[in-house]
Structure formats: C-alpha cells, structure tokens
Amino acid sequence: MVCKYMKIVGLCLCLSLLISNFCGCGRQDEPIQLNSGVSDETIDAISRGNSKDSETKEESKSETKEKPEGINVAETRGSKQPIPQEIRQKMKGISMPEGATVTFDDLSYLTIPHYDYNGKIVKGHMVVSVEIADEVLDIFEELLEIKFPIEKMELVDYYTQYIDETFNNLDRASMSQNNTSAFYYRVVNGTNTISNHAYGRAIDINPKINPYYVPATGYVSPANAYQYASRNQDLPGIIRHGDPIYEIFISRGWEWGGDWSGEKDYQHFQKPPR
Numbered sequence: 634m635v636c637k638y639m640k641i642v643g644l645c646l647c648l649s650l651l652i653s654n655f656c657g658c659g660r661q662d663e664p665i666q667l668n669s670g671v672s673d674e675t676i677d678a679i680s681r682g683n684s685k686d687s688e689t690k691e692e693s694k695s696e697t698k699e700k701p702e703g704i705n706v707a708e709t710r711g712s713k714q715p716i717p718q719e720i721r722q723k724m725k726g727i728s729m730p731e732g733a734t735v736t737f738d739d740l741s742y743l744t745i746p747h748y749d750y751n752g753k754i755v756k757g758h759m760v761v762s763v764e765i766a767d768e769v770l771d772i773f774e775e776l777l778e779i780k781f782p783i784e785k786m787e788l789v790d791y792y793t794q795y796i797d798e799t800f801n802n803l804d805r806a807s808m809s810q811n812n813t814s815a816f817y818y819r820v821v822n823g824t825n826t827i828s829n830h831a832y833g834r835a836i837d838i839n840p841k842i843n844p845y846y847v848p849a850t851g852y853v854s855p856a857n858a859y860q861y862a863s864r865n866q867d868l869p870g871i872i873r874h875g876d877p878i879y880e881i882f883i884s885r886g887w888e889w890g891g892d893w894s895g896e897k898d899y900q901h902f903q904k905p906p907r
Contacts, residue, residue: 710774711745713766720760720788727790727803728760733818733831740816740833741766745773747783750869757786760816762833765904768885769815769836775881782869784839786813799856808855808900811841822854835903838878839870843899845890864891864899872899 716724716737729737743759743766754777761769776783795806804822807814816833820826829835837843844858853859864873872878872891879889882902890898 709746709777711743711770713741713743713770716740716742716760723790724760724788727793728788728817730818735818735832739763743769745770745786747773747777747786748780750782750784752782757783757813758788759786759814759836760788760833761836762816764906765834768904772881772885776878779877781878782839783813784811784842784870789814789817805855808837808840808844809857811839813838813840829903829905832906834905835901837900838872838902840900842868842870843872843891845901846897846899847895848897849895 720742721729721737724737729735739762740760741763743761745757745759746754747757749755759769789803789807789812792807792810792812793803795810796803797806800806800809802822804817804819813836815836816830817828818831819828820831821828830837841855841858842861844861845854846852846862853862861868861871864871872889874889874891879891882889885904887902887904890896890901890903
C-alpha cells in the first residue's frame with residue numbers, strides 16, 4: 634500500500650515539474666531604443682569588423698530570421714498618418730516653404746522601425762506622398778527583415794543647426810549627418826528643376842555613406858563624404874547595384890541614382906508620378 638502511495642506521489646511531482654518548465658519558457662519583447670549618432674571612427678570600425686558593434690551583429694545571427702528581435706511583430710511595418718499639427722508647424726517655412734504647390738494633405742507622416750548602426754531597432758520618421766505611403770512602409774519592412782542599417786531617419790527640418798559655410802543649404806546639412814529623409818520642397822541642387830523630393834517621391838538613404846558623386850570631376854556631396862565615394866568598400870548601410878536594398882526598390886518600379894550616367898547619386902531612390 635505504501636509503495637503504491639509513493640508511486641502516485643512521484644508521478645505528481647514529475648507532472649508538476651513538466652508543467653512549470655513549459656509555462657516559464659516565454660520571453661518578452663525588448664523596448665524599441667531611441668536613435669543615436671555614430672562617428673566616422675565607428676563606421677570604419679564596423680567595416681573592419683573589430684568593434685563592439687561588430688560583436689553585436691555576430692550575436693544577432695543566432696536570432697530568429699522570421700521577425701526581428703526586440704520589436705512586436707505588429708510594429709515591423711511601421712505606420713502612417715496625416716501630418717500632425719506640431720509637425721506641420723515645424724515644417725512651415727523650412728521643408729514646406731510659402732508658395733509650395735504641394736500641400737500637407739498631399740503627404741503622409743510615417744513612423745518606421747529600422748536597425749541603426751549600433752544594431753538596435755529604433756523608430757525613425759519620414760514624410761512622403763500619400764500615393765506611395767503604403768509602398769514605402771512595405772519597402773522598409775523588408776529592409777528591417779534583412780537588417781539593413783540606417784544611421785538616422787528624421788525630417789530635414791531638424792537639421793537647420795548644421796547649415797554653415799561648408800554645408801550651405803539644408804539638404805547638404807542633413808546629408809552631412811548621414812540622415813535618411815524624403816520630402817523637402819526644393820529644386821535639384823544647381824538647377825531650376827523641381828526635385829522629386831518636393832513631391833515626397835524620392836528618398837535619400839544614408840547619404841553620407843552613399844554620396845552624390847561626379848566621376849569626371851571627382852566632386853562629392855556632402856563635402857565630408859569623399860572617403861565613401863567608392864563602392865568597393867564594406868561599409869554599414871552602403872548601397873550598390875544588385876544589393877538586396879537595390880532589388881527591393883527596383884522590383885517596385887523605383888529608380889536608383891547610382892544607375893545614372895555621368896553623375897552618381899548613390900543615396901537616391903525615386904518614383905516619379907506616371
């Protein structure tokens with residue numbers, strides 16, 4: 634009788650251990666981190682693979698490939714909304730000058746999760762045409778899935794303090810800080826032609842790492858990006874013909890400035906209205 638009782642107690646203990654182990658295996662998502670800047674030295678260290686950031690990337694290889702860690706599945710695509718009133722006030726007289734033929738109602742304000750240069754998932758912001766807002770969210774969801782790094786992503790309106798003698802307009806000031814951006818009502822630099830950025834139909838990605846370059850003259854913009862003009866480098870966030878980021882945009886009918894003849898705008902993807 635005692636033996637039978639002991640067997641029953643043993644079975645109950647085993648079942649209790651199995652249930653507690655099964656229920657305790659869940660893990661919570663980590664919060665999205667705030668954005669931060671990275672110096673040229675860190676960029677060089679990442680490309681050599683001998684910095685702490687590189688170690689972080691190596692560790693990330695063991696993570697799930699279905700959806701990035703550290704972010705809720707529902708947030709991987711980002712979100713869109715009409716331009717908020719506080720953002721409209723920030724843009725007025727800067728990226729949205731008086732007399733612009735584009736209105737705030739023509740644009741969408743996007744919140745986009747992306748990997749930064751420290752291997753962290755952060756939230757950036759971008760203004761694009763309402764006509765391509767969903768497509769842009771799809772594109773950046775794919776870029777998140779392949780862990781393409783973007784150092785910064787914010788409206789150009791936040792970079793007025795970087796305008797100086799070297800970076801003498803807002804576009805160049807934003808590029809000098811490697812800021813990824815889209816809408817800015819302006820002409821193409823050095824011309825009277827309205828840029829596709831003015832319609833929210835062009836995106837500049839990691840513009841310091843992917844500068845504007847004229848091979849015939851050696852001219853590079855921004856002026857602090859000469860060392861990044863060559864595509865024969867292994868740099869975080871670099872864009873080259875045939876790279877996954879290139880295919881993601883091109884497959885949706887976008888054009889890449891790096892394919893242009895005569896001049897190369899490696900940072901620039903655009904989808905003009907048809």
